[in-house]
Amino acid sequence: MDLKxxxxxxxxxxxxxxxxxxxxxxxxxxxxxxxxMQVKTFPINLRGGNIEGxxxxxxxxxxxxxxxxxxxxxxxxxxxxxxxxxxxxGIGGAIVISGGFAEMxxxxxxLQKELVKIANEYDIALIGPNCxxxxxxPYVDTFFIPSERMLKPPPGNVAILSQSGGFIVDQFLSKxxxxxxxVSAAVSIGNKAVVDETILxxxxxxxxxxxxxxxxxxxxREGEGRRFLDVAAEFGGDKNIIVFRAGKTAGGQKAAMSHTxxxxxxxxxxxxxFRQYGIVEAxxxxxxxxxxxxxxxxxxxxxxxxxxxxxxxxxxGVICADLAAKYGxxxxxxxxxxxxxxxxLISPAAARIASLSNPIDLTGSAEDIDLxxxxxxxxxxxxVEAVLILTFPYPPTxxxxxxxxxxxxxxxxxxxxxxxxxWLLKYDIIIEGFxxxxxxxxxxVEEAVQMIKxxxxxxxxxxx
Amino acid sequence: MDLKxxxxxxxxxxxxxxxxxxxxxxxxxxxxxxxxMQVKTFPINLRGGNIEGxxxxxxxxxxxxxxxxxxxxxxxxxxxxxxxxxxxxGIGGAIVISGGFAEMxxxxxxLQKELVKIANEYDIALIGPNCxxxxxxPYVDTFFIPSERMLKPPPGNVAILSQSGGFIVDQFLSKxxxxxxxVSAAVSIGNKAVVDETILxxxxxxxxxxxxxxxxxxxxREGEGRRFLDVAAEFGGDKNIIVFRAGKTAGGQKAAMSHTxxxxxxxxxxxxxFRQYGIVEAxxxxxxxxxxxxxxxxxxxxxxxxxxxxxxxxxxGVICADLAAKYGxxxxxxxxxxxxxxxxLISPAAARIASLSNPIDLTGSAEDIDLxxxxxxxxxxxxVEAVLILTFPYPPTxxxxxxxxxxxxxxxxxxxxxxxxxWLLKYDIIIEGFxxxxxxxxxxVEEAVQMIKxxxxxxxxxxx
Numbered sequence: 001m002d003l004k005x006x007x008x009x010x011x012x013x014x015x016x017x018x019x020x021x022x023x024x025x026x027x028x029x030x031x032x033x034x035x036x037m038q039v040k041t042f043p044i045n046l047r048g049g050n051i052e053g054x055x056x057x058x059x060x061x062x063x064x065x066x067x068x069x070x071x072x073x074x075x076x077x078x079x080x081x082x083x084x085x086x087x088x089x090g091i092g093g094a095i096v097i098s099g100g101f102a103e104m105x106x107x108x109x110x111l112q113k114e115l116v117k118i119a120n121e122y123d124i125a126l127i128g129p130n131c132x133x134x135x136x137x138p139y140v141d142t143f144f145i146p147s148e149r150m151l152k153p154p155p156g157n158v159a160i161l162s163q164s165g166g167f168i169v170d171q172f173l174s175k176x177x178x179x180x181x182x183v184s185a186a187v188s189i190g191n192k193a194v195v196d197e198t199i200l201x202x203x204x205x206x207x208x209x210x211x212x213x214x215x216x217x218x219x220x221r222e223g224e225g226r227r228f229l230d231v232a233a234e235f236g237g238d239k240n241i242i243v244f245r246a247g248k249t250a251g252g253q254k255a256a257m258s259h260t261x262x263x264x265x266x267x268x269x270x271x272x273x274f275r276q277y278g279i280v281e282a283x284x285x286x287x288x289x290x291x292x293x294x295x296x297x298x299x300x301x302x303x304x305x306x307x308x309x310x311x312x313x314x315x316x317g318v319i320c321a322d323l324a325a326k327y328g329x330x331x332x333x334x335x336x337x338x339x340x341x342x343x344x345l346i347s348p349a350a351a352r353i354a355s356l357s358n359p360i361d362l363t364g365s366a367e368d369i370d371l372x373x374x375x376x377x378x379x380x381x382x383x384v385e386a387v388l389i390l391t392f393p394y395p396p397t398x399x400x401x402x403x404x405x406x407x408x409x410x411x412x413x414x415x416x417x418x419x420x421x422x423w424l425l426k427y428d429i430i431i432e433g434f435x436x437x438x439x440x441x442x443x444x445v446e447e448a449v450q451m452i453k454x455x456x457x458x459x460x461x462x463x464x
Numbered sequence: 465m466d467l468k469x470x471x472x473x474x475x476x477x478x479x480x481x482x483x484x485x486x487x488x489x490x491x492x493x494x495x496x497x498x499x500x501m502q503v504k505t506f507p508i509n510l511r512g513g514n515i516e517g518x519x520x521x522x523x524x525x526x527x528x529x530x531x532x533x534x535x536x537x538x539x540x541x542x543x544x545x546x547x548x549x550x551x552x553x554g555i556g557g558a559i560v561i562s563g564g565f566a567e568m569x570x571x572x573x574x575l576q577k578e579l580v581k582i583a584n585e586y587d588i589a590l591i592g593p594n595c596x597x598x599x600x601x602p603y604v605d606t607f608f609i610p611s612e613r614m615l616k617p618p619p620g621n622v623a624i625l626s627q628s629g630g631f632i633v634d635q636f637l638s639k640x641x642x643x644x645x646x647v648s649a650a651v652s653i654g655n656k657a658v659v660d661e662t663i664l665x666x667x668x669x670x671x672x673x674x675x676x677x678x679x680x681x682x683x684x685r686e687g688e689g690r691r692f693l694d695v696a697a698e699f700g701g702d703k704n705i706i707v708f709r710a711g712k713t714a715g716g717q718k719a720a721m722s723h724t725x726x727x728x729x730x731x732x733x734x735x736x737x738f739r740q741y742g743i744v745e746a747x748x749x750x751x752x753x754x755x756x757x758x759x760x761x762x763x764x765x766x767x768x769x770x771x772x773x774x775x776x777x778x779x780x781g782v783i784c785a786d787l788a789a790k791y792g793x794x795x796x797x798x799x800x801x802x803x804x805x806x807x808x809l810i811s812p813a814a815a816r817i818a819s820l821s822n823p824i825d826l827t828g829s830a831e832d833i834d835l836x837x838x839x840x841x842x843x844x845x846x847x848v849e850a851v852l853i854l855t856f857p858y859p860p861t862x863x864x865x866x867x868x869x870x871x872x873x874x875x876x877x878x879x880x881x882x883x884x885x886x887w888l889l890k891y892d893i894i895i896e897g898f899x900x901x902x903x904x905x906x907x908x909v910e911e912a913v914q915m916i917k918x919x920x921x922x923x924x925x926x927x928x
Contacts, residue, residue, distance in 0.1 A: 023860035025828075076816070099817035099827060130817075132828075144828065145858045151888060164779020166828070169858050174886050218782060246782040249789035251822075258819035259778035285783060285909065314723035315628020318682060318710040319749060325713035352540070353563035353594075355722035358715075363563060364489075364596075364608070364630070394609045394633050396487035422638050424615065445749065 001125035003195070003203050005093030007136040007185060009039050009068035013060045013091070015082050016073035017043040019051060025097065025144035026073040027051065032141055039140045042067065060089045069093040071133060071142045076100025079129065080114050087122030094119065095142050096129035102191050103130055103259060112193050119194045131190025132165030135173075135183075143188075145169060156182010157211035158292050159204040161197050163189055163218045164246075164259070171285055172214075178423075179443060180435070181293050184209040198228045205235035212240040214292045218247045218256040232277045240295040240458065243274060244282040278460035290442065290450035291457075297440045299416040301459035302385040305329040307452055308378045309359035311390035312366045312398065316445055317359030320390060323449040329456070331358040332383045345373040364395040368402050375406055379413040386416040386452050390445060393421070393430055403433025403441075411437045416455055420448040465589035467659070467667050469557030471600045471649060473503050473532035477524045477555070479546050480537035481507040483515060489561065489608035490537040491515065496605050503604045506531065524553045533557040535597060535606050540564025543593065544578050551586030558583065559606050560592035566655050567594055567723060576657050583658045595654025596629030599637075599647075607652075609633060620646010621675035622756050623668040625661050627653055627682045628710075628723070635749055636678075642887075643907060644899070645757050648673040662692045669699035676704040678756045682711045682720040696741045704759040704922060707738060708746040742924035754906065754914035755921075761904045763880040765923035766849040769793040771916055772842045773823035775854035776830050776862065780909055781823030784854060787913040793920070795822040796847045809837040828859040832866050839870055843877040850880040850916050854909060857885070857894055867897025867905075875901045880919055884912040 012033060018024035022031075026043070030051060033041040042063050043056045050056055057063050060070055060082070070086045072079055076098050086094055101112040112129065119126040127133055133142030137155060143165070150169065153176035162168045165188035176183060184207065187200055197215060204210045220228065232241055247256030274281045280295070282288035307329050311317045324331060334342075339356045346354060346362065350370050355361040360378070362370050371389075378384050387410070391402060399405075403421065410417040417439045421430050431441045442448035476497060482488035486495075490507075494515060497505040506527050507520045514520055521527050524534055524546070534550045536543055540562050550558055565576040576593065583590040591597055597606030601619060607629070614633065617640035626632045629652035640647060648671065651664055661679060668674045684692065696705055711720030738745045744759070746752035771793050775781040788795060798806075803820045810818060810826065814834050819825040824842070826834050835853075842848050851874075855866060863869075867885065874881040881903045885894050895905045906912035 025860070028860055099829075103819075104817065144860070146860050148890075149858050149860070162779065164777060164782070166777025166856055166858065167779035167783070170777065170780065170856055170886055174888060216779065218779075246779065246786060249786045251789050251795050252782050252786035254821065255778070255782040255785040255819075255823050255825075258821060259782055259825065313628060313630025313634065314719070315626065315631035315680065315682075315710065316634065318628070318716050318719040318723055319631070321719040322710055322713045322716035325715055331715050353568065355567075355719075357718065357722060359719050361719075361723065365563075392630055392634055394613050394630070396489070396492055396608070396610050396613070422634055424638060426612075 001123050002092050003125050005068040006095065006125050006127060006134060008139050009093060011040040011042070011065060011067045012069040012071060012140060013042045013044050013063060013067050014071045014073065015044040015060065017045050017051060017056060019045070019049045019056070028144045028146050029071055029073065029142055032147060036147065037141050038138050060085050060091060063089070067091045069095065069140065071095045071097065073097045073144070076108065076111055080111065080118060083115060083118045083124070087118060087124060091124070093125045095127045095131070095133040097131060097133060097142065097144060099130040101129045101193070112191065116193050126194040127187065128190040129193060132168070132188035135186040143169065151177040153177045153183040154180060156296060157184055157209060158182060158296055159184045159207065159210040159213050160186040161189060161200050161213065162187070162216040164216055165190070167216050171289065175289050179289065179293055181289070181296055196224065198224065198231050201228070201241070202231045202235055205239050210239070212242065212292060212295050214242040214288055216244050216246065218259065229273065229277055232279055236278060241279045242282060242288055242291045242295070243279055244285070244288040275457065276460060278458065280454055280457040286447060287450050290447045291454035294418060294440050294451035294454045295458065297438050299455055300414065302416065302455050303459060304385060305452065305456040306332050306383055306385045307388055308332055308384045309388045309390065310371065310375060310378070311359050312362050312364060312395060313390060313392045314355065314361040314363065316390050316392070317361045320388065320445055320449065321359055323446055327449050327453040329449065329452055332381070334358055338381065342374055342377055345377060346370040365397065366395065367397045368399050368405055371402065372405055372409055376409050379410070379415055384415070386455065388448055388452060389417065389419040391419050391421045391430060393427055400429050401433065403430035404436065407434045407437030407439040410439050418442060418448050418451045420445050465587050466556050467589050469532040470559065470589050470591060470598060472603050473557060475504040475506070475529060475531045476533040476535060476604060477506045477508050477527060477531050478535045478537065479508040479524065481509050481515060481520060483509070483513045483520070492608045492610050493535055493537065493606055496611060500611065501604050502602050524549050524555060527553070531555050533559065533604065535559045535561065537561045537608070540572065540575055544575065544582060547579060547582045547588070551582060551588060556588060558588050558590045559595070559597035560590065561595060561597060561606070561608065563594040565593045565657070576655065580657050590658040591651065592654040593657060596632070596652035599650040607633065615641040617641045617647040618644060620760060621648055621673060622646060622760055623648045623671065623674040623677050624650040625653060625664050625677065626651070626680040628680055631680045635753065639753050643753065643757055645753070645760055660688065662688065662695050665692070665705070666695045666699055669703050674703070676706065676756060676759045678706040678752055680708050680710065682723065693737065693741055696743055700742060705743045706746060706752055706755045706759070707743055708749070708752040739921065740924060742922060744918055744921040750911060751914050754911045755918035758882060758904050758915035758918045759922065761902050763919055764878065766880065766919045767923060768849060769916065769920040770796050770847055770849045771852055772796055772848045773852045773854065774835065774839060774842070775823050776826050776828060776859060777854060777856045778819065778825040778827065780854050780856065781825045784852065784909055784913065785823055787910055791913050791917040793913065793916055796845070798822055802845065806838055806841055809841060810834040829861065830859065831861045832863050832869055835866065836869055836873055840873050843874070843879055848879070850919065852912055852916060853881065853883040855883050855885045855894060857891055864893050865897065867894035868900070871898045871901030871903040874903050882906060882912050882915045884909050
């Protein structure tokens with residue numbers, strides 16, 4: 001089967017549009033692709049008619065051109081006969097949005113078996129059922145969300161695979177957009193009856209535009225875990241693989257069962273096993289975003305997690321020290337000699353009250369130049385693997401250039417530096433100043449700590 | 465001593481302004497109060513001169529009017545003689561912004577002892593040293609942050625006490641503003657040499673405008689913990705007390721020591737003890753915001769934490785079920801009869817694929833009316849203490865009225881309902897629709913779960 005038919009289709013049929021209801025999912029998908037994407041789109045409905053002048057064909061067999069992809073949005077009990085038509089029409093890709101298959105148990109399981117049989121018979125690359133399909137710019141977007149309800153992330157190097165379509169839309173497309181994390185493609189895999197996460201992971205690990213594959217998974221079926229690890233080992237290499245597994249508690253597992261029929265048939269892969277393969281496992285929704293962001297920048301993994309924290313707010317130094325411990329990072333101990341040298345670098349007003357152990361709290365009396373000098377000093381200490389800067393631009397002596405000034409210095413050393421900046425529109429200039437020189441900025445202090453954790457997790461454990 | 469001199473001063477001296485440097489903290493404080501607050505403000509500097517026409521007096525003794533409050537922003541070694549002048553001038557309140565006292569050890573400890581002696585001698589209500597002072601609208605604002613660097617929260621019923629000024633500014637004033645959590649006052653207590661958290665807590669528990677006191681603490685000194693609990697027991701009652709303690713790890717404790725000289729001289733109060741007094745303890749920065757928000761609404765505490773989750777995104781149902789377990793909440797099990805009845809309430813498109821166990825996933829095919837009917841149904845089940853609604857307004861069949869429609873129903877029952885709505889400008893209308901009828905909206909799914917946890921924690925354990 002050929003996944004290019006799904007991700008870079010030239011032409012597409014949307015089976016199940018409505019001429020009367022503009023909010024009908026099929027109609028929404030038709031309209032989005034017709035007006036916003038490159039794919040040539042044909043609407044399909046047995047009753048015929050037209051949508052704003054575009055002819056509706058009764059079935060895919062009636063389309064007078066070659067079609068790469070069919071998006072199927074009809075009732076579950078009608079899906080298989082539509083798929084049969086697709087096979088006969090020589091359509092190589094299919095996305096089944098409709099729910100009502102294995103996740104319902106009983107007759108749904110049978111329907112899904114039949115679906116798989118037809119897909120295999122005609123060698124159709126089938127995504128779903130029970131999914132939202134793919135967002136693959138500039139080609140195709142089968143999410144049935146009207147454009148005015150969405151936020152699309154900027155183009156970039158993160159590919160997203162998810163067993164929950166809602167998760168992609170909410171977490172990735174809105175939170176990614178907010179944090180300026182760029183996306184190469186997103187796939188809602190649903191019940192993954194034919195094409196599963198491993199097949200897609202391999203596709204995106206080979207994809208030139210993709211540097212990181214981020215995944216939301218509810219469970220592997222029997223044998224899938226082994227295959228997943230083999231593909232990660234074979235094609236991962238310099239690319240990043242991030243996994244977030246939901247359904248870890250009894251209640252979550254039960255919910256996952258009725259959501260995508262995910263079962264823990266095979267024993268759960270231990271987190272340690274992921275670690276050995278250099279797969280970064282996120283513990284929660286926030287971490288997967290933090291990891292995706294930090295890994296979308298050019299940063300080498302770190303080994304021990306030995307960091308320095310630079311702040312102008314003492315209270316946040318305390319909070320950050322607690323968080324560093326929570327996330328398995330270590331605060332480098334500075335020698336008395338080093339503390340003395342740092343003290344000589346900073347202006348008298350700050351020197352009088354600064355605390356120069358780790359976290360380094362330069363206080364609200366610090367100026368840009370104090371932060372610059374101390375940052376440069378600690379980047380030169382071998383024991384420091386990475387620096388976390390808590391940039392509170394509240395003291396009037398900190399300028400709006402602080403991001404650029406500090407990232408200019410960070411750029412001279414090969415060490416990862418991450419920053420926190422209060423995420424307000426008026427501080428965008430500081431965020432841009434950091435990020436232009438490869439210093440990722442986090443939304444919260446905790447996300448900044450998670451970013452450093454991500455760089456530590458990225459290093460395959462067996463290589464240590 | 466009279467704390468009204470600090471929180472509702474009619475007149476104020478700012479000791480330590482500069483005529484040459486507009487970013488000087490004293491000058492910033494003078495300008496803010498002079499132009500933005502009700503307090504009449506006098507600038508003080510030994511060299512005299514004026515600030516844009518306002519006369520600078522050499523010392524507080526030279527001011528020809530009665531003065532309620534002095535804000536002191538001079539070098540540590542000059543503070544005590546200024547305070548002595550304040551005493552002689554009959555000034556009843558003082559805020560010492562300057563750092564360089566007990567938090568520095570050695571001679572700083574001696575300076576602070578002298579400071580306390582003078583304050584006691586003249587019965588001065590003294591905040592600090594090493595703090596940012598108070599934000600008490602519409603009277604006074606001694607935070608040395610220029611207005612253009614801040615976001616002020618809306619007026620409301622939460623009073624904030626913090627050992628870190630930066631924490632208030634960042635967490636409370638920007639995150640509160642974003643979440644529309646209203647504030648009655650905020651105090652950065654610094655080294656709390658004279659006025660400490662317990663004195664302030666009592667003041668605000670008696671304050672009519674304040675319903676909730678939220679605190680960031682780095683540590684109690686010998687004997688302080690007992691007094692704190694006594695005041696909570698005596699004056700708490702219907703008011704809410706939220707505590708977030710930083711410096712819990714070894715690294716965090718060390719940082720707290722050099723930040724505000726906080727030491728764990730007395731054994732740490734166990735979280736269970738807080739619980740017995742109905743004090744809600746937040747585990748992290750995020751929780752204190754979630755708790756402050758949910759408790760600023762009219763909601764009764766719940767007993768067991770037995771909840772129902774209502775979603776249109778199955779993946780978020782799974783995530784939320786995991787989070788409920790993490791936060792000690794229980795998903796109510798619905799009977800087969802109840803599930804059958806719910807199924808009859810919803811439209812056929814949703815009924816075919818919805819999952820009606822808990823979490824209830826009505827899927828992307830749900831319409832407003834489906835959510836309304838199911839919400840009403842589960843609010844009538846006695847076993848359900850609270851409902852958490854995950855409102856993803858992405859499916860085109862969910863309208864922008866969904867918040868108002870669901871909160872109209874929630875208002876008919878006495879049970880707490882909280883909601884998650886993606887926090888985008890375009891969904892503000894949904895957020896407003898919920899909150900107008902007393903349904904607080906969370907920024908993230910996790911914050912929504914934390915809100916319910918807060919309602920459970922609020923109930924004093926000994927009463928259970």
